[in-house]
Amino acid sequence: MFFHRLAASALILSIPACASVPRAPGPADAAARPIKLASWNLEFLAERNGAGCNPRTDSDYAAMRRIAEGLDADVIAFQEAENETAAARVFDPGKFTIVMETRQGAPSGTCGGKFPEQRVIRQAVGFAVRKGLPFDRHADVASLMLGNAQLRSGVDITLKPASAAPLRLLGIHLKSGCFAGSAAKACPVLLEQWPALEAWIDAAASGPERFAILGDWNRRLGLADDPLWAEIDDGEPANADLRLTDDGVAPECDPRYDSFIDHIVLDKRAAASLAGFAETRYAPGEKHYSDHCPIAVTLAP
Template identity: 50%
Template sequence: MRYHRLMQRLFASIAAAALLSGCAGTLPVSTSETPLKVASWNLEHLAARDGQGCRPREEADYALLRRHADALGADVIAFQEVENRAAAERVFDPAKYEVVMSTRPESVRGPECRGLSGRHIQNQAVGFAIRKGVVWSRNADLSALALGNPNLRWGVDVTVTRGRPLRLLAVHLKSGCNSGRAPTDPDCPVLFEQGPVLETWIDDRARTGEAFVVLGDWNRRLASRGDAFLAEINDGEPAGAALTLAGGGRQANCKARYREFIDFIVLGTNAAERLEPGSFEEYVYGAPETEHPSDHCPISVQVRR
């Protein structure tokens, strides 16, 4: 058994290396019987043009992101911190993916970029990259998540309809309140105002019996024992609204300094019943942190159709 596991890991490493070297230019073929691989990836200030934004990149950097996107091998990727469709399509090749962007108007100029004097945070949008051949439809964006603030992100809502329907909501919640609930912290009250908006969406899906997943950058250590934010949205009512954190208490390995996830794939009851056991993965870049193409690593699960 140990030898079998070692050989599996060896073959997986060889396959990943082939993808990153450009030997494999196509995504895995998926059928209606194979599980749907769903992922989330914060792309860290992804701008549309070279040299722009708080994380200036050149063509080689975009090419590296494209190779990682292909190596991830997901059918649906919820992404965050992307300036616009043009930026997304520099990573998710339009020949392979359909890009679905938030319809929120571009945000006003944000605060100054950390460590880059004179540069300011650009529009940060949420969206999906959906592999060609996956059948899907769009639902109205969850604009209420912005709380009327033009700089807070909307949720993007799609339904994948090949096999049994699966409702997916991509989110990027307020940053700055990753644990606790300090009333004097200006970020925590905002995050906790977003909670009831999210809970309403969850409860509405549960009442209609939908299988649903909420995924993205929650900016919150939801897996911490007794997390107050998770407790508020996960009261188990109505039936079907009980939430499962994919990966449970797994330790994050993307960055040595941060061992708790803030990116999560959260499943409602019906979706959790279709979750492939042991399918949660954190995709690590296989390079020193200083060479990571984003400050977040993708996470993914497989859901039976």
């Protein structure tokens, strides 16, 4: 299957010192270590207890915050958060700066299933960036919305660590339901989002900064001969020779699934620094606080 490529639009591409006494960690400490990037779909993370299609209690939010802090990540791309207040219940605002898409979105319909009386909350994309790590915010990638306010835009930032090259990050959450092939009901929408995503990739690959795309792609990119992966991993431009960081790894979060739909994808430049991929799983018998588990990559400094 071939896809029409959009012309790449003009996008804004735009060692700790030894000390004789203990001191509190500062920005230089975070910059000197490897950069760890994570992604976690939070499954209808609501601002209020009991709201949304996965109603939660205080203890649920506290457990999710422990998981987030246990990632020890510099940046966490997240999906399905209602707003910044909801995100702050998982990502301590004293430790993270929260950045979310500006798309307004809105609740839509009822949940069905176990919670037929609950309302579907706004599902938004964002980043939690560790305090002290400087970054620039770019315009949201609204082309992924296809003119539909209920589809998510991309959140676009550039990290500027003091002792490493800048790293551009795009956080995404694509249309669900077209996990493989092209025949599913949701596939026409995902296939229409794909050229918009490729346009961003090609423009970023032509720019000066290495980059990563993180989030819920809702696509099993690791399946053999996936045409959508082949479309973006075409090496044109040269830095669009991409690395699927979970390639060859089977997820263990949920035994029903044998292939990831959450991915962290690196361009050729960022891939040269890849030092590892990991999935954080719930403990045996532990409640699954989201229907996704966090994934993470480490990039050498």
